[in-house]
Amino acid sequence: xxRSLTNEKIKHVLKLKDKKYRQEYGEFVVEGTHLIExxxxxxxxxxxxxxxxxxxxxxxxxxxxxxxxKKMSNLTxxxxxxxxxxxxxxxxxxxKILILDxxxxxxxxxxxxxxxxxxxxxxxxxxxSVDLYNPKVLRSTQGGIFKINYREIDIEKFMNEHQxxxxxxxxxxxxxxxxxxxxxxxxxxxxxxxxxxxVQTTIxxxxxxxxxxxxxxxxxxxxxxxxxxxMYAFSQMKGI
Amino acid sequence: xxRSLTNEKIKHVLKLKDKKYRQEYGEFVVEGTHLIExxxxxxxxxxxxxxxxxxxxxxxxxxxxxxxxKKMSNLTxxxxxxxxxxxxxxxxxxxKILILDxxxxxxxxxxxxxxxxxxxxxxxxxxxSVDLYNPKVLRSTQGGIFKINYREIDIEKFMNEHQxxxxxxxxxxxxxxxxxxxxxxxxxxxxxxxxxxxVQTTIxxxxxxxxxxxxxxxxxxxxxxxxxxxMYAFSQMKGI
Numbered sequence: 001x002x003r004s005l006t007n008e009k010i011k012h013v014l015k016l017k018d019k020k021y022r023q024e025y026g027e028f029v030v031e032g033t034h035l036i037e038x039x040x041x042x043x044x045x046x047x048x049x050x051x052x053x054x055x056x057x058x059x060x061x062x063x064x065x066x067x068x069x070k071k072m073s074n075l076t077x078x079x080x081x082x083x084x085x086x087x088x089x090x091x092x093x094x095x096k097i098l099i100l101d102x103x104x105x106x107x108x109x110x111x112x113x114x115x116x117x118x119x120x121x122x123x124x125x126x127x128x129s130v131d132l133y134n135p136k137v138l139r140s141t142q143g144g145i146f147k148i149n150y151r152e153i154d155i156e157k158f159m160n161e162h163q164x165x166x167x168x169x170x171x172x173x174x175x176x177x178x179x180x181x182x183x184x185x186x187x188x189x190x191x192x193x194x195x196x197x198x199v200q201t202t203i204x205x206x207x208x209x210x211x212x213x214x215x216x217x218x219x220x221x222x223x224x225x226x227x228x229x230x231m232y233a234f235s236q237m238k239g240i
Numbered sequence: 241x242x243r244s245l246t247n248e249k250i251k252h253v254l255k256l257k258d259k260k261y262r263q264e265y266g267e268f269v270v271e272g273t274h275l276i277e278x279x280x281x282x283x284x285x286x287x288x289x290x291x292x293x294x295x296x297x298x299x300x301x302x303x304x305x306x307x308x309x310k311k312m313s314n315l316t317x318x319x320x321x322x323x324x325x326x327x328x329x330x331x332x333x334x335x336k337i338l339i340l341d342x343x344x345x346x347x348x349x350x351x352x353x354x355x356x357x358x359x360x361x362x363x364x365x366x367x368x369s370v371d372l373y374n375p376k377v378l379r380s381t382q383g384g385i386f387k388i389n390y391r392e393i394d395i396e397k398f399m400n401e402h403q404x405x406x407x408x409x410x411x412x413x414x415x416x417x418x419x420x421x422x423x424x425x426x427x428x429x430x431x432x433x434x435x436x437x438x439v440q441t442t443i444x445x446x447x448x449x450x451x452x453x454x455x456x457x458x459x460x461x462x463x464x465x466x467x468x469x470x471m472y473a474f475s476q477m478k479g480i
Contacts, residue, residue, distance in 0.1 A: 118455035215358035225468035
């Protein structure tokens with residue numbers, strides 16, 4: 001059983017709390033059996049640290065002390081297991097894409113990934129947003145993370161290079177009411193913006209059209225809620 | 241300028257961090273000018289504490305030191321102003337009602353209140369849920385709190401007493417797909433459940449019908465997202 005924080009494997013996990021190292025090594029850390037089982041199912045679980053000697057999983061496992069587990073964990077109550085997983089980067093684009101321009105709150109990103117997975121928006125492209133592999137985001141995704149393609153992009157450059165995609169912006173100021181939208185092309189990219197300032201104007205100016213969700217006497221709703229409403233509606237909408 | 245935490249007004253605000261005292265005094269605390277302006281607009285702002293001597297608002301104001309403000313605040317960065325507001329309890333029922341059975345996460349309750357305000361579900365009835373006047377909830381509502389009737393109830397008792405309302409449960413296990421619902425009676429109550437366990441079976445057994453949101457290869461989505469999807473759809477749906 002490992003009791004020392006100077007163990008190389010443990011030091012490696014601690015480094016992965018930092019986005020820079022996650023990118024350098026192409027790895028991130030998940031906590032708890034639910035996320036670990038999802039990672040194993042997708043072939044992305046590389047190594048497990050466990051409080052118990054025997055693990056039920058077919059992955060190399062190292063037993064660690066409670067103190068070491070507490071140091072590795074980002075949770076108030078540290079879980080019985082932590083795993084190192086591979087970051088999977090794919091250039092594939094699904095028909096339905098979610099683009100995020102500056103989403104900052106980890107809970108909002110997690111909610112959006114979870115809903116995107118549920119409603120078939122399996123490619124998520126981001127610019128200036130909170131890191132997907134941030135522990136708070138991972139917890140909110142509830143395993144949705146393993147079902148998506150995720151990449152950081154330059155949104156305007158991507159729009160220029162993908163004229164075949166129908167880009168749909170969200171704009172509380174001058175979007176068309178969403179209930180006016182009754183059908184959708186197959187290849188769409190829904191663009192959601194920052195919690196305070198929304199989608200940048202230079203991006204809104206390049207879309208096919210921009211929409212707003214009709215509201216009664218409120219200025220806005222939470223971006224995770226708004227994105228979920230729109231993705232569900234598009235997943236149910238008839239084609240053009 | 242008040243510099244002492246033994247000042248009676250300051251002690252009162254500190255007490256209001258506790259749900260028991262909020263209920264005893266019928267008061268709660270909001271932070272920051274956005275929520276304070278909303279409270280004033282609804283005639284619910286009773287007293288303001290400010291870092292500056294002059295306040296732009298027509299409400300009795302006491303100047304306090306930065307140290308006192310920090311003690312009163314629940315934010316990492318304390319705001320320039322904090323206010324005591326009246327809890328408004330109304331027995332009125334709007335046509336559209338949101339019922340929450342054990343929602344525990346403050347961010348989820350805040351998101352639901354914000355969406356409920358936006359989509360005309362202006363009565364929110366809760367059982368075993370996180371307190372509305374919890375500072376984290378208040379921040380997530382973004383002012384939506386002042387536009388709703390909110391009460392703690394016994395859900396089954398309420399259902400027995402209001403046969404005129406069409407109760408609609410949410411049930412991932414055996415609800416009907418939501419896309420099968422095309423029209424709605426005027427008086428509805430949408431019931432959402434706990435993040436882990438959903439709506440209690442005894443409640444689901446008493447509804448007009450139970451629905452589920454169609455998902456692809458995910459077990460569930462965030463309850464704030466699910467509630468927002470359903471409330472928006474009902475707000476747009478034609479009547480029966």
